[in-house]
Amino acid sequence: MEANDECRALHTALIDAKAGYDKATEDSDKPALTALFRDMAALHNRHHAEIHSLLLTSGAKPYDRGSFMSTVHETVIGARAAIVGLDEHSLAAFASGEERIMERYDKAIAAAERTPAAEILRHQKGELANKVADMKRIANT
Secondary structure, eight states: OOHHHHHHHHHHHHHHHHHHHHHHHHHOOOHHHHHHHHHHHHHHHHHHHHHHHHHHHTTOOOOOSOOHHHHHHHHHHHHHHHHTOOOGGGHHHHHHHHHHHHHHHHHHHHHHTTSHHHHHHHHHHHHHHHHHHHHHHHHTO
């Protein structure tokens, strides 16, 4: 896959993840988790906007609707919140999803190697990796 295709796939994954965090923010009844979910939505939104700009600059047309996974994330999170609630132990599942996004970053970085986009993608992945480490730490306390 070429760089634009990998960036487009990552762009879509970020939209989908943000939709899930928006739903988690709505459904969370724990202030600390609500803040974490809101921060993750904001992080994904910022990263999405940066990648959107990279795609436009390279002449690619980004697709801003996400995929069917947006609906899946919203449904799963809504069901989990209704059945067992969202608590610190839920963060392990969120962290697992973020690790899949980091794999998308790896593919996009490899495809964009030796371009200015690669450094932006590496920086974004580093920010995400720090958040995932925080989630895992909280989940294991």
